[in-house]
Amino acid sequence: MSNILAFAETRLGKMRRAALEAVTAARQVADQTGGQVHAVLAGGPGVGEHAAALGAHGADVVLVLEHDGFTHYNPEALAATLAARLGDGYRAAFFAASAQGHDLVARTAAAMGLPYASDVTDFAVTADSCSVKHPGFTNKVIQSFSLTATPAIISLRTGAVLPKESAKAGAVEAITSAIDPASVRVKVTATEASGGAKLDLGEAPVIVSGGRGLKEAGNFKLVEDLAAAFGNAAVGATRAVTDDGWRPHSDQIGQTGRLVNPDLYIACGISGAIQHLAGMRTSKTIVAINKDREAPIFKVADYGIVGDALEILPVLTAAVRQAKGS
16 A cells, blocks of 8 residues: 655645645545555745645645745755655655646656656556546647556646545644755745735636737726626636737736636637637636637637627626625
């Protein structure tokens, strides 16, 4: 019975939803293989307060690495610590396929001389085999892979696993870094959160996005109003919109922007260029609003509204507010 490791990602001292997704995925595998889930939680002083949430989502043991040297992301020390830990007989390890996760999983796998599967949307790990699925060629195909190395190292696309509470012991064990955090060559000296307290695109269950069909930057207020009506939604945009300066580039969704997988994606005035579809077509439910009934976005949409987004958005916002109120 080999154990499963999950890396619980944090940012600026706060645990991210991706951490709960990784723990939930590890729990699913551990329940089949009979092992335990060990969650690694690293950060500055106080980060250990998130251990209870990890235990509630299925971690048998929470390994807390609390040190001033991890107040900011410390890639070298963290990768060395995870590689040393994984060398102790784990069957698999789950990371988030986030900006930080992409960096960390590659460093950890390289330190162990092992392959890894990135941006995985589906997986099946047993005691004897590991198969994963990954969207390829801008999400036009689903590629299937088998990982024969042990441990199987996997990074999960955001939203691929729904966080699920599965309370376990959640025993807390303090661990130390495999190397001196101050001895590293790469040092992160500051982390700045863009956009204030707005909901991150990678963690939002609902995303309302706008394209050039909104005609001008000021009309994005209609998109923001709809997102606010939902209460748990983030605002996204196409590359054309961000290139024109209507929205910050941090809002861009697509092949050269953010890859998202929300429960609900509402595309407003977006034609559906391949570059944009690559970033959102795996969303659980897609609603498209466009005047052109031949727009490519309708080919991937679950629901389509043919009409002017400027006229439809206020009506949709009022309906959401009414539904929320009732």
